Amino acid sequence: MGFGKGCHLHLIDGSAFIFRAYHALPPLTRKSDGVPIGAVSGFCNMLHRYVEGNTGPDAPTHVAVIFDKGSHTFRNDMYDLYKANREAMPEDLRPQIPLTRRATEAFNVACKELEGYEADDIIATLSCQARAAGGRVTIISSDKDLMQLVGDGVEMLDAMKNLRIDRDGVFEKFGVYPDRVVDVQALAGDSVDNVPGAPGIGIKTAALLINEYGDLETLLDRAEEVKQPKRRQTLVENRAQIELSKRLVQLDCETPLDFTLDDLEVKAPEAEVLLGFLAEMEFRTLSKRISDSLGVEAPEIPEAPATAPDLPDAPEAPAIDPEAYECVADMAALEVWIARIRERGYVAVDTETTGLNEMTADLVGISLACEAGQACYIPLAHRAGDGEGLFSDDALAAGQLPLNAVLDALKPVLEDDAVLKIGQNMKYDAKIFARYGVQVAPIDDTMLISYAQHAGEHGHGMDALAERYLSHTPIPIKSLLGSGKSMITFDKVKIADAVKYAAEDADITLRLWQVMKPQLHLRKVTTVYETLERPLVPVLARMEMAGIKVDRNTLSRMSNAFSQTMARLEAEIHELAGETFNVGSPKQLGEILFDKMSLPGGKRGKTGAYGTGADVLEDLATEHELPRRILDWRQVSKLKSTYTDALQEHINPETGRVHTSYSIAGANTGRLASTDPNLQNIPVRTEEGRRIREAFVADSGKVLLSLDYSQIELRILAHIAGIEALKEAFRDGQDIHAATASEMFNVPMAEMTPDVRRQAKAINFGVIYGISGFGLARNLRIPRAEAQGFIDRYFERFPGIREYMDDTVAFAKEHGFVQTLFGRRINTPEINAKGPHAGFARRAAINAPIQGTAADVIRRAMIRMDDAIAHLPARMLLQVHDELLFEVDQGAEDAVIKVAREVMEGAADPAVKLAVPLVVDAGKGANWAEAH
DNA sequence: CCTGTCACG
DNA sequence: GACGTACGTGACAGGG
Incomplete structure (x- = not known):
């Protein structure tokens, strides 16, 4: 049936469905293998309820679920900060997105998306087309951005509240009818999508103004006539920004679609397809319900043995046996492995290379595992030897597949959004693969899964984890490579030995993942892992490769x-x-x-x-x-x-x-550490040392930019401990050390001497480190009693500090860990120890939430930075705890500074609302000394 | 391999 | 009552 008069089109906002489903349900995983599945489950339930409810005169004749595609849309070309303060998609949601598409298809509902456009634009275009054809439209969404489409047979339905929204409903919400909604939005702006609007004008005022002047253009032309001086001023001053905002909120009715309304006709689901999909997802309840309503036999879904238990007990897994691993030496065997991986939806991956430096090491082999005890090694570049330790320079050992053929075959799987790649220290393997043209994603990392839970408790290397969580000692690499002067590279290891070692690594990684991943939520660090650890891997990989x-x-x-x-x-x-x-x-x-x-x-x-x-x-x-x-x-x-x-x-x-290498799980507080070489301790404090930075230069035609947080740890202390005087000083933009000195010594700011300020500065730092009279005395080279006097007075003037210290230590003693504002957990196993350890543990516990929160803030900024500067000729090169260094094309400096500063200063939002502003200083130059 | 020293935030 | 103490890192040199 062609779409026309009498037809009724339903348009479902797919992303809204997904997010609602994701947040409504706990992080469920598929029983048989632990793949995250909660959002898919919720999505299917919502879709089912929707289909069931479609009876009677209001039932649709045509229907489609519309999805967003890609994070970059034409709106980002207009305004690079559009949706810039959006939280990144949770990593356990990402692999579920393709599954929701499949779910939609399984229900036999049309599923549409378009690269570079938001779902809203497709919905707008289809609504316009349907209206023009004389049909009715119901948009199933509660997104206010869609309200501009209502009227002339187009309505919205808030499925959650079962509330229909028509022209009057829109008027209730916006104070204007749908045709003026964009005008109101342009003025009011939108903090969620980061649409700027006119500062100080909200929806109420906007509607008032629009109703008085008729429309936005008239209002702006006649802005001088507005009576209230504040409003008049903001309208005049922000005209360009308001006009930009209107273009951002205006939906596009001319989206180039490759299908027509006729393609969206309602079709009954095919029982076999739908039930097959539900069985694959292991949704027993829903499967039963649907087969009942379709009047067919429910398919048997076998109760799979749980290999990824929700309980902290180790799974029943076969013993680790290096003799049992497979050496993949022909393409047919490789294809079998690829099919297995696709069926599973995840795989543990490990690479063997000729060295530890990812920028110079060559790939020697790849190992894979997707079930405990079943792992393989694919040798690729082992060299032919004479058996006596002599190796040919160019001849490869027999029994190896061509490297290019293997990479070509694996690439689609390694890059598939629906297949999770699990590794131990994945940044290493991802960089190796990247050098061979394979962009591995999405990833999970057992090292980081351990770090999020056990920072401060033990190391996160594979040997330590295998020992602790699998009671197994892996084959030592030394037994293959030797050590010292006679050490060989992995390409000279006999393939038979390499299979045992390499495949074991993949097997162990997989088992660690099965044991440790489900424990993330028990320790309440899933969000930390998903937002602060996992997304950092590709960001750092890019920085390191840029060098x-x-x-x-x-x-x-x-x-x-x-x-x-x-x-x-x-x-x-x-x-x-x-x-x-x-x-x-x-x-x-x-x-x-x-x-x-x-x-x-x-x-x-x-x-x-x-x-x-x-x-x-x-x-x-x-x-x-x-x-x-x-x-x-x-x-x-x-x-x-x-x-x-x-x-x-x-x-x-x-x-x-x-090219430095950042270790993500090195420092217990959440800080990064830079190694080989350490680029986080290049001299700066003395004139002579600072000259080393002149050797760090921008490439020709480019400039280095340095942006650093001003006093971030003190600001965080002021927030966490709730020190009113400090907060106020920061809000007023005062010199914080001088302000501290003034408060402590009753010296007016105008009469401050450098020496008094210096002492206050030392005390401020001392507080962050868990101050002691002895330490301060030594630092300031003053008598201990005098130092203690300073501290006493400091506590007296800023009483929140003492309280913070006592509370933090008490919390650590009770729970065995402390936390940052973003939920990062730093374990303090020594806090209840006796003897000299106790003091160290106490001060570390006091410092960790402050240093750790600052580390979280810059991590958040870095994770958002890639997207924010994607359209500028700039790249992020280095991180030095509170500083980010960029290399940008000459001429783009100011644009990059503007965007990067905004990302950094807003990095705590929206998860944490800081009571003090974050301030970022910026510099530029041909070398690092000039830029800093 | 450990210790002392010193570079950074 | 004495003891030893600023927090977090990594690299290098010397010395066993």
Whole structure:
């Protein structure tokens, strides 16, 4: 039947259905394999209830479920911040999206989407077409953005409240009829979609204005006539922004569709298809209900043995047996594995390579597992050997599939949204695959699953996890590669040995996932894992692969200069000491200073050696010339060995750039750690050290941007501990250390001296670290009693601090962990210990929520940043705890700063409403020294 | 492999 | 009552 007069079209907002289903249900997983399935279940129930209810005169003749597709739409081209403050889709929802499409098809309902358009636009276009053809339309959604479509036979239905919305319903909501809804929305804006609107004008005022002037254009043209000065001003000043807002909320009725209304005719579901799908999802109740109403036999859904139990007990799994693993050596066997994976919907993956550096290591083999005890290894690049340890340079060992053929076959699975790829430290494998043209997604990571639950309790490496959660000791890599000088690379391992080791890794990863993933929700860290851990993997992978350009000549010139300085200082030191010795040896130095020269203050540490740290030498510098020379020598030596020399070794010969690696699960507080090389401790505090940063340069035609949070930890402390005076100072944009000093010492801000401010600054930091009189005294080099006096006064003036400290420690003692504002859990197993450990654990517990919350904030910013700057010629290169470094095309600096700053300053929203503003400072330059 | 030292936030 | 203490990291050199 063609669509025309007398026809009734139902348009269902698919995304709304999915999100409602997702949030309405607990995180259910499919019994047989643990795949997340809650949203699909809810979706099917809602769809079923909808179909059942379609009887009588209002029943539709045509129906479609409309989905969003892709996160980038034409609205982002108009306004790059459109929907920028949206929370990222929960990672356990993502793999369910394709399943909801299949569910719709299983119900024999048309399922439509269009790349680059929102569902709302498709709904608008279809509504217009249906209206033009003389038919009726019901839009099943409660989204107010769709209300502009109501009227002339188009109505909305809020399925949840079973409430029909017609022209009068729209008037109730917006104070205007549907044809003026966009005008009101343009003025009022929308915080959910990040439509700016006119500041200070809400729906009420907007409707008032529109009704008075007729429409938005007239209002804006005659804005000068508006009586209220505030409103007049905001209308005049924000005209462009209001007009942009209107374009953003205006739905597109001309969406290019590749189907017609006739294609949407209502069809009865085919029992076999629908029940088959429900059986596959293991929805027993719904399957029974539907087969009853269709009058057919319900299919038997076998009660699968739970391999992914919801209980913390280890699953019944076969013993780990490396002899049982399969070596995949022909394409037919590979195809069998691919079919298995597709059937399962998930697979544990592990790569073997020639080294630990993902940027230079070559792929040697891939292992897979999708059921405990069943794993395979696909050798790809093992070298032919003579059996005596000699290897051919180019000949491959027999019995291996061609690498390209294997990657071509695996790529569709590894990139399939509906197949979850599980790994241990997936960032490593994802980067390796990326270098071979495969973008692995979506992923789960057992290392991060462990980290979210057990940070502070134990390590998260595979060996430690296997030991603890599977009571199994994996084959040590050393047994294959050896160690030290005679160590070999994995491509020289015999294939038979490699199969056992590599397949075991995949098997163990899969088993760990089965045991640990369901425990995330028991420890209430599912959201932490889904929003702060898992989505960070692709972000960091991209940053690491981008790397940063480092100028070798600059470094090498500095190295030479440092060599000369060191030689000169060394000669002076030997002269002053009266003998030659190894200046770099603290042991020899201690003996010279305290035994031979009998300088005061020699204290032996627990190993019996004298301490010669910078603080000790600093105190001695008044006594003798030698300690100052040593300090100078050490500074130069450090800069040379750790930076100007070592950094050159890290320049990748192919890219000319330095590629660090971030460990996500390294620091207990949620901070990242940078290794190989560590780019989070490049000197900045001294003038000489800062010059190292001149070697970190922008590529030609580009500029480096540095954006850093100002005082983020103190701001978070002010919020968490609820310190009114601090909060106020931050809200007023005051110099926080000066403000603290003023409050503590009763000095007016105008009369503040640098020294008083410096002391207040030390106390502020001390508080964050779990202050002690001793520590503060040492830091400020003042008597301990005086330091304690400062602390007492601080607590007196800011009483919330003491309360926060006591509450935090009490919480830790009771629960064994502390938490950040975003729910990150940092375990404190030592908190109830006796002895010297106790103090450390206490201070760490006080510091962790503050440092950890700051770490969460910047993680959130980084995760959102990729999308936010996707349309700008910019990429994120480095993170240094409170700083993000970007490389951007010349000319785009200001645009990127604007967007990136907005993302960073708003990173806590909407999950946490901070009582203090987050402020981001920005700089730019040809190198890192200039940008910072 | 451990310890001391020092670079960063 | 004494003891030892600022929080979180990683890299390098020396020395067993």
